[in-house]
Every structure is written in structure tokens, then in C-alpha cells.
Amino acid sequence: MRQLSGWGIVGVWAAAALPMAAGSWLIAPRLADQLEPLGLVKALVLTLTSGLIWQFVLVMALVRREQGTLRWSAVAPALWLQAPRSPATGRTGGRLWLLTIPFLLAFAVESLALPGLPVPDSRNLDLVLATSQARAWLDGNWGWYAVVLVMVVFNTVLGEELLFRGYLLPRMQRRFGRWAWLANGVAFAAYHLHVPWVIPTALLDSVALAYPSHRYRSAWFGIIVHSSQSVFFALVFLFLVLGRA
Numbered sequence: 001m002r003q004l005s006g007w008g009i010v011g012v013w014a015a016a017a018l019p020m021a022a023g024s025w026l027i028a029p030r031l032a033d034q035l036e037p038l039g040l041v042k043a044l045v046l047t048l049t050s051g052l053i054w055q056f057v058l059v060m061a062l063v064r065r066e067q068g069t070l071r072w073s074a075v076a077p078a079l080w081l082q083a084p085r086s087p088a089t090g091r092t093g094g095r096l097w098l099l100t101i102p103f104l105l106a107f108a109v110e111s112l113a114l115p116g117l118p119v120p121d122s123r124n125l126d127l128v129l130a131t132s133q134a135r136a137w138l139d140g141n142w143g144w145y146a147v148v149l150v151m152v153v154f155n156t157v158l159g160e161e162l163l164f165r166g167y168l169l170p171r172m173q174r175r176f177g178r179w180a181w182l183a184n185g186v187a188f189a190a191y192h193l194h195v196p197w198v199i200p201t202a203l204l205d206s207v208a209l210a211y212p213s214h215r216y217r218s219a220w221f222g223i224i225v226h227s228s229q230s231v232f233f234a235l236v237f238l239f240l241v242l243g244r245a
Contacts, residue, residue: 003174017191023047024194049151052159079166084216107208117197138240152230165213165222181214
């Protein structure tokens with residue numbers, strides 16, 4: 001598999017991180033006035049969703065250039081979209097999938113139990129969704145719920161995880177060796193310029209996301225574990241749309 005140089009890694013990182021940062025801090029505030037009420041929240045959903053979709057397009061373009069095709073038979077191994085392989089025995093799949101359970105638990109502890117940095121009130125989703133204004137906006141609003149679903153799917157399945165664990169991690173092996181997972185985790189944490197208060201937690205998340213993907217040569221570990229967060233947010237928004245929250 002083609003390996004990236006240091007500048008190649010930085011280039012792919014920047015192509016993912018900078019559009020997200022621009023969407024969050026430059027474009028969303030300008031759109032907010034046109035989307036009131038809750039203009040900033042709506043603008044952030046739209047701009048960040050666009051950035052995540054761009055990451056999928058970027059990965060597909062890079063793989064197409066590298067492999068010369070987007071056939072699944074070429075894409076799957078190129079993005080480590082394959083069953084986990086034991087580094088000790090060489091066996092694939094089977095009981096190795098059960099290892100997602102402890103990594104899911106570790107991710108939950110890192111995400112929920114560890115303290116994070118202060119979040120601006122206007123961007124604190126917990127505070128915003130607790131307001132009567134947010135509940136009135138989302139009650140029965142299936143159109144915006146569809147947008148949220150697109151965002152969460154591209155966040156952890158087709159966007160961030162596909163780029164960081166599917167594309168970057170396999171191509172960082174030669175440069176970083178057995179510590180490729182840690183370097184990948186640092187890159188993933190630094191990528192969160194659009195939500196800088198989560199950077200410390202995102203760095204710790206590399207234990208549950210990058211490490212198993214690296215050790216077992218399968219991006220599915222990162223995708224499955226990270227998607228637990230997407231499922232949680234999708235359910236929260238669903239309850240609000242149904243008026244049951």
C-alpha cells in the first residue's frame with residue numbers, strides 16, 4: 001500500500017480540518033442571521049455536514065487516484081474495510097469482533113466521564129437542546145432530522161473515520177511504525193479546530209478508535225466504536241422530533 005510522506009499526511013489532514021474550521025468559525029456565523037431562530041445551531045449543522053461530506057469525496061478521490069478504480073474489491077483493502085486480523089495468529093473475523101465491546105466501553109468512559117474544556121454557551125448542544133425554543137423547532141420537524149441523520153452518518157461512517165482510520169492510518173505505518181495509531185490519534189485530535197474544546201478528549205479517544213484499528217488492521221473498529229456516539233445523538237434528536245424529550 002502506498003505510504004504518505006510527512007507533508008502528505010499534513011496535506012490530507014489540512015484538506016479535512018481547514019474546511020471544517022472555516023465552516024464553523026467563518027461561514028456559520030454569517031449564515032446564522034438568515035436562519036433565525038436558533039440560527040447559529042442550524043448554520044453549524046449545515047456547514048459541518050458539508051465539511052463531512054467533503055471528507056468522503058476527498059477519500060474517494062484519493063483512493064481513485066491511487067488504485068485507478070473505485071470497485072469494492074480495490075476500495076475495501078485500500079481503506080482497511082476488512083475483517084480484523086489477529087497479529088498473533090493471522091486469523092480473521094470471528095471472535096475478534098467481540099473486541100469491539102471493551103473498546104466501546106472505553107470510548108463511553110472517555111466521552112462521558114472525563115472532564116472537558118469549557119464550551120461556549122451558544123455552541124453547547126446540551127444547553128441549546130434544553131431550551132423551549134429548540135424543542136419547538138424540532139418538534140415534528142422531520143426535514144431537519146433528515147439533515148441531522150446525514151451529518152451523523154458522514155461523521156463516523158463515511159467522513160471522519162473513513163478518512164482518519166480508513167485512509168490515513170494505513171498510510172502512516174512506514175513513517176511511524178508501531179506508534180502509527182498514536183500519531184493518527186494526535187492528528188485526529190488536532191483536526192477538531194471546529195470544536196477545539198474536545199481536542200483533549202479526542203486525543204484520549206485514540207485509545208479506543210485508532211489503536212484497535214491499527215492493531216487488527218481494520219477500520220471497522222474505529223467506525224463501529226465511534227458510531228455509538230452517532231447513534232446516541234440520532235436518538236436524542238429523534239425524541240425531540242417526536243416531542244418526547
